[in-house]
Amino acid sequence: MRRHDVIIIGSGSGNSLLTPEYDQLDVGLIDGGTFGGTCINVGCIPTKMYVYPAEVAQSGRELGRLGVTVGPADVDWPAIRDRIFGRIDAISAGGLEYRKSLSNVTVYQEYAHFTGPKTLVTASGEELTAPVIVVASGSRVTVPRIPGIDLSQVHTSDTVMRLPSLPERIVIVGGGYIAAEFAHVFHGLGSRVTQLNRSTRLLRSHDAEIAERFRECASSQWDLQLGWAPEAITDNGDGSVTVRSSGRDENGQESTREDVADIVLMATGRRPNTDLLNPSAADLAVDPGSGLLRVDEYQRVLATDGSVLEGVWALGDVSSPSQLKHVANHEARVVAHNALHPDELVASDHRYIPSAVFTHPEIAAVGMTEEQAREWADRHGTRITMKSQAFGDVAYGWAMEDRTGICKVIADGATGELLGAHLIGPHSSILIQPLIQAMSFGLGAHEMARGQYWIHPSLAEVVENALLGLELD
Numbered sequence: 001m002r003r004h005d006v007i008i009i010g011s012g013s014g015n016s017l018l019t020p021e022y023d024q025l026d027v028g029l030i031d032g033g034t035f036g037g038t039c040i041n042v043g044c045i046p047t048k049m050y051v052y053p054a055e056v057a058q059s060g061r062e063l064g065r066l067g068v069t070v071g072p073a074d075v076d077w078p079a080i081r082d083r084i085f086g087r088i089d090a091i092s093a094g095g096l097e098y099r100k101s102l103s104n105v106t107v108y109q110e111y112a113h114f115t116g117p118k119t120l121v122t123a124s125g126e127e128l129t130a131p132v133i134v135v136a137s138g139s140r141v142t143v144p145r146i147p148g149i150d151l152s153q154v155h156t157s158d159t160v161m162r163l164p165s166l167p168e169r170i171v172i173v174g175g176g177y178i179a180a181e182f183a184h185v186f187h188g189l190g191s192r193v194t195q196l197n198r199s200t201r202l203l204r205s206h207d208a209e210i211a212e213r214f215r216e217c218a219s220s221q222w223d224l225q226l227g228w229a230p231e232a233i234t235d236n237g238d239g240s241v242t243v244r245s246s247g248r249d250e251n252g253q254e255s256t257r258e259d260v261a262d263i264v265l266m267a268t269g270r271r272p273n274t275d276l277l278n279p280s281a282a283d284l285a286v287d288p289g290s291g292l293l294r295v296d297e298y299q300r301v302l303a304t305d306g307s308v309l310e311g312v313w314a315l316g317d318v319s320s321p322s323q324l325k326h327v328a329n330h331e332a333r334v335v336a337h338n339a340l341h342p343d344e345l346v347a348s349d350h351r352y353i354p355s356a357v358f359t360h361p362e363i364a365a366v367g368m369t370e371e372q373a374r375e376w377a378d379r380h381g382t383r384i385t386m387k388s389q390a391f392g393d394v395a396y397g398w399a400m401e402d403r404t405g406i407c408k409v410i411a412d413g414a415t416g417e418l419l420g421a422h423l424i425g426p427h428s429s430i431l432i433q434p435l436i437q438a439m440s441f442g443l444g445a446h447e448m449a450r451g452q453y454w455i456h457p458s459l460a461e462v463v464e465n466a467l468l469g470l471e472l473d
């Protein structure tokens, strides 16, 4: 049995654990997939490298309302793809080589699972042990096992970005982040997009007003079909496929529909990689509903009886209900400290986790939705105040002729404490940052609005005006 001081399972956020404090320790870093994990290889980074050119192309098409006409975009998909993966694949390969070059780190390029409380075996049979084990094994794509799901034209986010050419017609299944961002990418670059979603709501975790506004924007851009569940995909023999779905027609009658496409993208969610770990061998508690590893606020993994498993830590998608890279990064910093300083534990801060959806327009959110805030106010015997400020009613939004953007802020009417912020509109992922800052540091709505200058006539005035629109006691 090979003994290490620390074993890390997963080279995504797990790889960033290795701060200088770990230089003197014998570390085993295990990853059976592509080195670097989801974000760099198949997640945040390549998707946003596609979102940007799609956004530029789409914005170009909309310049007519400003009195500017540009010609149709000539999109060179292979050039975009090769530029993106030329950079990304090199980062993964370079990161792997660097880790392998370190005398204190042993990299195992294979999957591993637990055989006992502190013991693991790799796929090739190598047995490993360490007093400190960090589980950072992430999540993976999940697709419904419908007939035709294994056809070569059917893709997931893992493969669709490497297509040989831009598809003329693409069907995207799902109504979450991944479906939304890829619908924007393919529509922006010029494919004919049909989005099929099982429920009648898009972006279900978002504030209902924002989700509804996004539904309107999406349906004005591509063919959005809500309330349809795909049941089978068949090969038409000419390179195309047909997706058959069941649902209800506009009269509410049970019905079926068929959509022909060159490519189908299944964006139907991700599941934590707990099942690959043989968690019962180490008595790791797994949440039965979500499949997430159960951890306490210090990221210590819990045993099935609810007690703490000393020396076993988890972070990121394998244990967090928020599958976001900034959450995994935060938890990695917490684990990097706690694993070496178990007598000075710091807790993860999960109070105000923001998120952004990189669509056209962008969406960004932090804190409670309106629905959650109303429930919160009922429980606490207080009232909430809200303001939805239109981007088009501040000077820069006016200059942009923006017709859809809103900045919605929600606060406790009695104290001015900010409870939530929800934006849809250009640059929302940037505009929300001062609101995240205010919530994180306890700055009230009025102090935030009046305690500083707001550059005129910047788009940030939409945040200022939203705050000033709140009716505080």
Ligand SMILES: Cc1cc2nc3c(=O)[nH]c(=O)nc-3n(C[C@H](O)[C@H](O)[C@H](O)COP(=O)(O)OP(=O)(O)OC[C@H]3O[C@@H](n4cnc5c(N)ncnc54)[C@H](O)[C@@H]3O)c2cc1C
Residues within 6 Å of the ligand: 009, 010, 011, 012, 013, 014, 030, 031, 032, 033, 034, 035, 036, 037, 038, 039, 040, 042, 043, 044, 045, 047, 110, 111, 112, 113, 136, 137, 138, 139, 157, 178, 273, 276, 277, 315, 316, 317, 318, 322, 323, 324, 325, 326, 327, 328
């Ligand atoms: C298409 C897409 C776009 C995204 N865009 C964004 C975004 O814009 N912003 C954002 O915040 N988040 C985004 N995310 C989510 C973000 O990528 C993840 O939340 C984050 O990367 C999770 O990091 P992690 O370290 O927990 O897991 P990962 O990065 O997935 O790392 C886990 C690693 O563990 C390895 N592994 C798994 N099981 C084992 C085992 N048994 N033995 C050995 N190795 C194992 C895997 O091969 C993998 O490399 C996106 C995700 C996707 C799929």
Ligand SMILES: NC(=O)c1ccc[n+]([C@@H]2O[C@H](COP(=O)([O-])OP(=O)(O)OC[C@H]3O[C@@H](n4cnc5c(N)ncnc54)[C@H](O)[C@@H]3O)[C@@H](O)[C@H]2O)c1
Residues within 6 Å of the ligand: 144, 173, 174, 175, 176, 177, 178, 179, 181, 197, 198, 199, 203, 228, 229, 230, 267, 268, 269, 270, 322, 323, 324, 355, 356, 357, 358
């Ligand atoms: N910008 C970002 O931060 C970003 C971008 C992409 C992904 N992500 C992360 O990745 C995670 C996974 O994204 P996702 O969009 O795959 O998941 P999701 O859970 O957000 O959405 C999954 C969608 O698939 C639908 N669905 C599930 N099973 C189905 C079935 N059998 N038939 C039809 N539809 C079905 C669901 O109704 C839902 O609309 C997200 O939760 C998010 O945290 C983040």
